[in-house]
Amino acid sequence: MHDTVIEVRGLRKTFGDCCALKDVDLTVRRGEMVALLGASGSGKSTLLRHLCGLHRGDEGSESRVAVLGRLVQQAGRLERDVRRTRAAIATIFQQFNLVDRLPVMHNVLAGAFNRLPLWRTALRRFPAHELEAAWLALQRVGIERCAWQRASTLSGGQQQRAAISRAIVQRAQVILADEPIASLDPESSRKVMELLARLNQEQGTTVVVSLHQVDFAFAYCPRTVALRHGQVVYDGPTAQLSRQRLMELYGTQTEELFSHRVGALPGAASQPALAGALPAAA
Numbered sequence: 001m002h003d004t005v006i007e008v009r010g011l012r013k014t015f016g017d018c019c020a021l022k023d024v025d026l027t028v029r030r031g032e033m034v035a036l037l038g039a040s041g042s043g044k045s046t047l048l049r050h051l052c053g054l055h056r057g058d059e060g061s062e063s064r065v066a067v068l069g070r071l072v073q074q075a076g077r078l079e080r081d082v083r084r085t086r087a088a089i090a091t092i093f094q095q096f097n098l099v100d101r102l103p104v105m106h107n108v109l110a111g112a113f114n115r116l117p118l119w120r121t122a123l124r125r126f127p128a129h130e131l132e133a134a135w136l137a138l139q140r141v142g143i144e145r146c147a148w149q150r151a152s153t154l155s156g157g158q159q160q161r162a163a164i165s166r167a168i169v170q171r172a173q174v175i176l177a178d179e180p181i182a183s184l185d186p187e188s189s190r191k192v193m194e195l196l197a198r199l200n201q202e203q204g205t206t207v208v209v210s211l212h213q214v215d216f217a218f219a220y221c222p223r224t225v226a227l228r229h230g231q232v233v234y235d236g237p238t239a240q241l242s243r244q245r246l247m248e249l250y251g252t253q254t255e256e257l258f259s260h261r262v263g264a265l266p267g268a269a270s271q272p273a274l275a276g277a278l279p280a281a282a
């Protein structure tokens with residue numbers, strides 16, 4: 001068993017004349033829940049997409065990404081058996097990545113595709129134990145009543161919970177969540193973050209979640225990695241990210257990182273030390 005689950009070394013990504021990631025180094029250990037914080041355009045999505053091989057670093061650069069002890073990419077080239085590594089990584093995106101026209105149940109069962117023969121997934125003939133696992137996963141996130149609705153009929157928060165159910169069925173060891181709460185109301189945001197935190201605490205799933213709002217990082221993520229202009233500018237305990245430190249890191253962009261009252265977040269109540277580090281709500 002590898003204690004290091006995510007290892008990024010010298011990751012560099014250039015889009016045209018925009019250097020989106022500049023020699024990023026990152027190590028995430030098994031069972032961590034890490035917030036990836038930064039203003040718009042700081043490189044959060046780009047970094048997450050490199051972790052699962054949806055983006056490749058600059059060719060010929062020193063860039064190296066390994067997940068669960070297996071190489072994902074090196075020097076801008078994807079590893080040949082990246083699919084095997086991806087099978088253990090669940091991705092949850094801001095724009096709910098479900099198949100709209102399919103029932104929620106079938107979307108959740110997609111988490112089992114990696115271990116089912118192709119004919120079963122093509123004909124949607126799922127073994128009883130997989131159906132049961134999907135049902136239990138839907139129960140766990142509290143949307144089992146929506147199981148046979150089309151995914152498109154769910155609210156944004158319910159769709160994110162369906163995506164979390166799919167990650168459960170996938171038995172993912174790593175969840176990469178790219179601004180999963182960006183378009184949700186505060187109550188739905190809280191539910192989604194609580195579910196991610198519970199998976200992390202109860203099953204030891206390693207979670208890296210990019211967030212716009214620092215308040216949610218304080219409430220749910222013990223560690224924060226903060227990006228600015230494609231560089232890691234802070235990597236450490238979220239509790240040590242005072243408002244002043246954020247001002248130093250983000251300057252005029254700081255306000256963009258605060259959008260909710262942390263007092264409204266139950267998780268924050270259990271971390272009173274963090275609340276003192278937060279600014280008064282606007």
Ligand SMILES: Nc1ncnc2c1ncn2[C@@H]1O[C@H](COP(=O)(O)OP(=O)(O)OP(=O)(O)O)[C@@H](O)[C@H]1O
Binds near residue numbers: 019041043044212
């Ligand atoms: N496919 C692309 N083509 C060109 N430029 C891109 C592409 N993807 C990202 N970029 C640029 O890379 C930089 C980092 O973008 P990224 O989406 O990673 O930021 P982000 O921190 O996730 O932002 P947001 O919070 O707004 O989603 C930005 O300047 C963006 O314009």
